[in-house]
Amino acid sequence: MGMPEQRILMGNEAIGRGLVEEGCTLAAAYPGTPASEILSSVVAFAKETGTTLHTEWSINEKVACETALANSMAGRRSAVAMKQVGLNVAADPFTRATYLGVKGGFILITADDPGPHSSQTEQDSRLFAHFAKAPVFDPSSPREAREMVAEAFSLSEKYEIPVMLRPTTRVCHARQNVFCRPPVPREQKACFEKNPGRWVATPQFLPELHRLLNEKLDRIAKEPAFNPVLAPGDGARPRTCIVASGVAFAHASELLDTLGPEGRIDLYQVRLAYPLHKPFIEEIRKRCEKVLVLEETDAVIEMQLGPRGVSGRGSGDVPRQGELTPDIIEEILRKFLNLPAAPAVVAAKKGIRPSLCAGCGHRAAFYAIRETFPAGIFPSDIGCYTLGMNFGAVDTCHCMGACIGQGAGFYHAYAAGGADFPTIVVTIGDSTFFHAGIPGLINAVFQGARFILVILDNATTAMTGHQPTPQLGVRADGSEGRKVFIPDLVRACGVRRLREIDPYDVETFTAALKEADSFIRSPEGDIAVLIARHPCIVNRAARKAQAVFAMSITEDCAGCRACIDTFECPAILFDEQENRARIDQNRCIGCGVCVHVCPAGAIRAGGEKP
Amino acid sequence: MKQQIVVSGIGGQGVLFVTRILAEAAVEKGMEVLTSETHGMAMRGGTVISHVKAGPFTSPLIRMGQADIGLFLHAGNLEVHRGFLKPGGVIYLNAAKAGDAEAIDATQIAREHGSLVIANLVLLGFAVRQGRLFCDAATVETVLKRISPDKQLETNLAGFRLG
Numbered sequence: 001m002g003m004p005e006q007r008i009l010m011g012n013e014a015i016g017r018g019l020v021e022e023g024c025t026l027a028a029a030y031p032g033t034p035a036s037e038i039l040s041s042v043v044a045f046a047k048e049t050g051t052t053l054h055t056e057w058s059i060n061e062k063v064a065c066e067t068a069l070a071n072s073m074a075g076r077r078s079a080v081a082m083k084q085v086g087l088n089v090a091a092d093p094f095t096r097a098t099y100l101g102v103k104g105g106f107i108l109i110t111a112d113d114p115g116p117h118s119s120q121t122e123q124d125s126r127l128f129a130h131f132a133k134a135p136v137f138d139p140s141s142p143r144e145a146r147e148m149v150a151e152a153f154s155l156s157e158k159y160e161i162p163v164m165l166r167p168t169t170r171v172c173h174a175r176q177n178v179f180c181r182p183p184v185p186r187e188q189k190a191c192f193e194k195n196p197g198r199w200v201a202t203p204q205f206l207p208e209l210h211r212l213l214n215e216k217l218d219r220i221a222k223e224p225a226f227n228p229v230l231a232p233g234d235g236a237r238p239r240t241c242i243v244a245s246g247v248a249f250a251h252a253s254e255l256l257d258t259l260g261p262e263g264r265i266d267l268y269q270v271r272l273a274y275p276l277h278k279p280f281i282e283e284i285r286k287r288c289e290k291v292l293v294l295e296e297t298d299a300v301i302e303m304q305l306g307p308r309g310v311s312g313r314g315s316g317d318v319p320r321q322g323e324l325t326p327d328i329i330e331e332i333l334r335k336f337l338n339l340p341a342a343p344a345v346v347a348a349k350k351g352i353r354p355s356l357c358a359g360c361g362h363r364a365a366f367y368a369i370r371e372t373f374p375a376g377i378f379p380s381d382i383g384c385y386t387l388g389m390n391f392g393a394v395d396t397c398h399c400m401g402a403c404i405g406q407g408a409g410f411y412h413a414y415a416a417g418g419a420d421f422p423t424i425v426v427t428i429g430d431s432t433f434f435h436a437g438i439p440g441l442i443n444a445v446f447q448g449a450r451f452i453l454v455i456l457d458n459a460t461t462a463m464t465g466h467q468p469t470p471q472l473g474v475r476a477d478g479s480e481g482r483k484v485f486i487p488d489l490v491r492a493c494g495v496r497r498l499r500e501i502d503p504y505d506v507e508t509f510t511a512a513l514k515e516a517d518s519f520i521r522s523p524e525g526d527i528a529v530l531i532a533r534h535p536c537i538v539n540r541a542a543r544k545a546q547a548v549f550a551m552s553i554t555e556d557c558a559g560c561r562a563c564i565d566t567f568e569c570p571a572i573l574f575d576e577q578e579n580r581a582r583i584d585q586n587r588c589i590g591c592g593v594c595v596h597v598c599p600a601g602a603i604r605a606g607g608e609k610p
Numbered sequence: 611m612k613q614q615i616v617v618s619g620i621g622g623q624g625v626l627f628v629t630r631i632l633a634e635a636a637v638e639k640g641m642e643v644l645t646s647e648t649h650g651m652a653m654r655g656g657t658v659i660s661h662v663k664a665g666p667f668t669s670p671l672i673r674m675g676q677a678d679i680g681l682f683l684h685a686g687n688l689e690v691h692r693g694f695l696k697p698g699g700v701i702y703l704n705a706a707k708a709g710d711a712e713a714i715d716a717t718q719i720a721r722e723h724g725s726l727v728i729a730n731l732v733l734l735g736f737a738v739r740q741g742r743l744f745c746d747a748a749t750v751e752t753v754l755k756r757i758s759p760d761k762q763l764e765t766n767l768a769g770f771r772l773g
Contacts (some may be wrong), residue, residue: 008643010635033649116652141644141668174670175630175645177637251669326673345674350692351657352620384654461649570655586717587725 004179011142014178015043015081015109015471018149023186024079025104026054026071028064030435031464033118035111036173039081040465043477051183055476057467060400060435060440061086065093069106069162073199074190076104077153082441084112084125085399085572089436095132099209099587100198101160104188105153108134112168114247114296114323120382122321122398124298125275129164129291134214135220136164138197138273138295139246141178148271151225159216166273168296170247170323215556221275228280233265237288241266242336245273246295247303251326252294255333257472269294276304284315292317292336294342311336356387359543361534362456366393367597369425369454369568372513376423379406383429384593385456386465401436403428407604408440408449415450423517424451430468430486438489445494445527452513453495453529455486458536477485497528504534506596537589548590550606551583557602567597611641612665613744616670617689621653624730628681629660631734634747634753636664639770646670657684659691663719664744677758683730702737712740712770719772728769735773 009017010097016038019027029039043055054071058064063083082090087110094108094412110128129136137152139145145167145310153162153500171364197205220226228243233255242265244252249269270276273295284291284305291310293302299314318324318332330342358362366388369378378395379405380386396406407426414421426438433455441453461467473483489496490587497519503509510534517530536544551571558581563572571588574581581602592605615632619625629645636643641664648658653725661672677694685705701711706718715734729756738747750770758766 006637008630008637008645010647033651036649118649170646170670173647173649175633175643175647176670177643247670251671252668254667326669330673343675345693349690349693351687352655354621354654354656356652357622357654382652421739439633457678459674463654586721 006177007176007180008175009142009146010037010175011145011167011289011557012037012107012111012173013041014142014146014176015149015165015167017045017178017180018146019079019107020045020049020053020180020235021053021183022150022153023051023077023184023188024153025076025188026055026066026078027081028058028079029081029460030058030061030064030086031467032086032111032114033464034169035081035083035086036464036467037172037532038109038111039476040467047477049183057476059470061090062093064106065090065097069093069097069102072104072106074104074192074577076188076190077383078104078272079107079184079281081109082111083119084110084123085119085121086110087128089400091128094134094151094423097204098133099213100201102156102162103160105156106162106167107149107156108150108162109165109167111172112297113141113426114168117169119392120166120397122297123301124296125164125166126300128165129275130300133217134162134164135217136166136271136274138270139165139167139171139271140235140246140250140269142171142174142520143178144271145171146178155220159220161213161216161220168246168577174247181418204287209310217275218278221274221278223277226272227277228268228270231267231269233267234261237265240290241284241288242267242292242294242333243268243270243284243301243305245270247297248294248296248324248329251324251329255330259333259337262337263333265337269303273300274304276301276594292332294324294329294332297321353390354387355390355568355570356384357537358419358569358587359537359591359593361458361503361532361537362388364390364506364534364567364591365427365454365456365509365532367593368503368506368510368513369393369427370566372510373423373425375518376425377405377410378425379410380427381429381432383432383461385427385429388427391566392505399515400432401428401440402446402532404437404440404453407451407453408444409446411449412447412572421450422506423520425513426451427456428453429461430455430459430471431467431487433486434469434593436494441490441493441495441527448526450526452516453527454518455490455531457486457531457533459533459542460536460539462536462538466536486531495529497525497526499532500531500533502534502593503532504593506593524559537591543589547592547608549592549608551588551590551592551594552604553581553583553598554602554604554607556600557581557598558600561604562599562601563594563597567594568596612667612743613663613679614677615662615664615679615681615743616672616677616691617662617681617683618687619658620687620728621655621658623683624727625658625660625683628734629662630757631666631750631753632745634757635749635751636662638749639744639745641744642666642751644668644670655699657687657690658675659687659694664748667760678771679737681733683716683733700740700742702733702740705734713725716773720769722773723768725769728765731769732773733768734748737773739773
């Protein structure tokens with residue numbers, strides 16, 4: 001057999017490749033940065049290698065987890081992938097799964113985001129694994145993430161326990177040359193063995209299941225395979241060592257090399273962060289007086305090793321929040337090794353903030369909402385449209401689907417005072433509505449809240465790379481599914497007032513907002529829903545299908561900046577020298593919406609471009 | 611051979627594609643390679659940066675003051691990301707005027723060629739031809755032929771050769 005093929009794979013692709021090669025039979029996920037590419041890679045590699053498995057973009061992480069768990073109960077290898085906050089949504093099925101155990105290998109992949117770069121918290125999923133009592137792998141590179149898929153399946157099957165694989169952003173979105181092999185064929189017929197004491201497990205069965213779980217963890221903590229890997233130093237400091245995991249290990253290893261003789265110190269890599277190898281803990285406690293632990297994002301290894309003589313995030317010797325970049329780790333290492341501080345470097349500055357694309361339908365909707373209700377309250381949610389905060393159209397963003405509950409909560413808060421209530425306009429994306437918006441809407445209707453709900457329907461999950469929603473009728477693998485329509489769902493939630501409008505038509509959309517406001521304030525009023533429907537313009541076909549106007553700004557521009565401040569289109573620039581606004585023709589897509597924005601009427605839409 | 615390169619730009623300019631080409635070129639030359647990318651919300655027109663480390667590295671990130679080469683697709687990013695370059699590091703810049711960097715007006719050249727999206731390849735072509743990058747033009751063209759979609763190949767090659 002020749003050398004296996006080498007390919008440049010992103011960490012997420014390497015994980016996807018690993019799942020296909022190791023015989024995963026069902027992979028379910030909900031998209032979220034930095035985890036989104038895992039499932040699409042499974043789909044691509046399955047196609048390429050002629051492998052059959054069930055893949056799905058589930059409606060949310062809880063459903064994804066439950067679906068994959070049942071496939072495992074039927075004796076088949078399964079995986080579920082999500083970003084770290086997705087695990088909060090999947091917490092219920094996951095925490096019980098450790099007690100009940102699994103049959104076919106089960107991997108829960110949760111991608112953490114120290115920094116954070118693209119998340120609403122910095123939570124450490126390894127701490128969650130500890131809490132749920134599941135073993136957790138902590139890869140330091142795409143290649144290692146791929147290898148850990150195989151180890152996780154084996155460990156999961158050997159102990160019948162769900163196993164977590166926890167990459168971080170810097171592993172998920174790193175690329176590396178990775179070896180690709182053909183998938184290993186495995187016989188995996190569905191075979192669910194009924195066992196009510198286990199799969200139904202009423203409270204009376206739980207103490208015994210919990211005892212068995214603890215026993216499994218004790219045994220896993222003694223598995224020689226998970227003894228941290230030592231890169232030995234020169235022996236000059238036998239009572240000092242560094243223990244690191246994840247990408248912090250990768251940074252530390254490279255940095256120690258650059259420090260020359262001073263950097264030759266014992267460096268351990270922890271690959272299984274929980275349960276930490278028991279004999280290792282005993283050895284370190286006996287041998288070392290000074291231990292530095294480098295890990296992201298919380299003190300999971302440190303907690304198991306410590307507390308005596310251990311420096312880390314818990315002790316405060318390592319910053320207690322934020323990503324451990326190589327620059328930060330260098331500073332920590334130099335301090336720990338009593339070396340002079342590195343010469344000061346110019347820190348990276350903040351760049352341009354992100355904004356909605358030129359021509360984005362969300363901008364048109366937000367503009368109309370804020371202009372119509374200058375004193376309104378605008379709860380919103382997670383997606384591209386969170387960027388509405390840049391121009392005052394988004395007042396809150398909490399977690400997936402929260403805006404609807406918040407809309408109701410704000411209404412009750414103001415209504416309780418008996419006074420007039422401000423117009424509350426809740427905005428939520430189509431994918432987020434499917435994910436967690438529906439229960440909130442049923443509740444708001446039933447509890448008599450009064451607000452306007454605008455569902456920003458761009459026919460995709462744009463932020464994370466255009467995964468389809470159930471309304472599109474396209475599944476993860478491209479096959480056709482039965483479409484589930486948002487208007488049907490809205491009506492089924494008990495909503496009586498519903499309109500669907502393209503927000504590019506600012507006048508009609510504004511009139512609909514005013515009408516909705518009258519409705520929610522009328523004696524029989526409750527919740528009015530507007531579906532603002534305009535396809536994401538990043539979608540080339542959708543963009544080709546719409547009119548393109550030749551936009552210009554005339555000499556009438558008074559330099560008042562209204563277009564910059566209230567519309568924030570990246571294609572409208574302000575020329576400070578000339579004190580006037582200009583169209584950046586490189587970025588303008590000619591949607592024509594901005595003609596509504598200029599108080600002086602200086603923005604003109606010329607004839608349609610061919 | 612070890613080389614550290616930062617690719618800096620704005621979401622939508624094709625920073626990720628240039629990163630991928632450089633990584634593939636490293637493998638083409640039998641080198642180890644690690645890259646790091648910006649994904650998610652920042653890609654909506656925000657400042658983005660990629661790191662490429664060709665050679666025996668373990669960390670995917672470049673420290674401040676350590677990059678050998680910087681490819682800047684957006685001149686405004688100089689003040690944001692210049693700190694990654696080491697003293698004596700070389701900057702290839704997409705701009706009409708040079709300043710202290712080696713510059714080419716890649717956007718204008720791409721526009722004249724009728725496809726703004728290849729400005730990234732014009733800059734890459736320019737940078738490769740200065741002879742300081744770890745890879746040569748023939749290697750990059752091999753990669754482009756392998757990874758470009760059929761419909762895009764001619765345009766991509768043209769962009770690369772215009773630089």
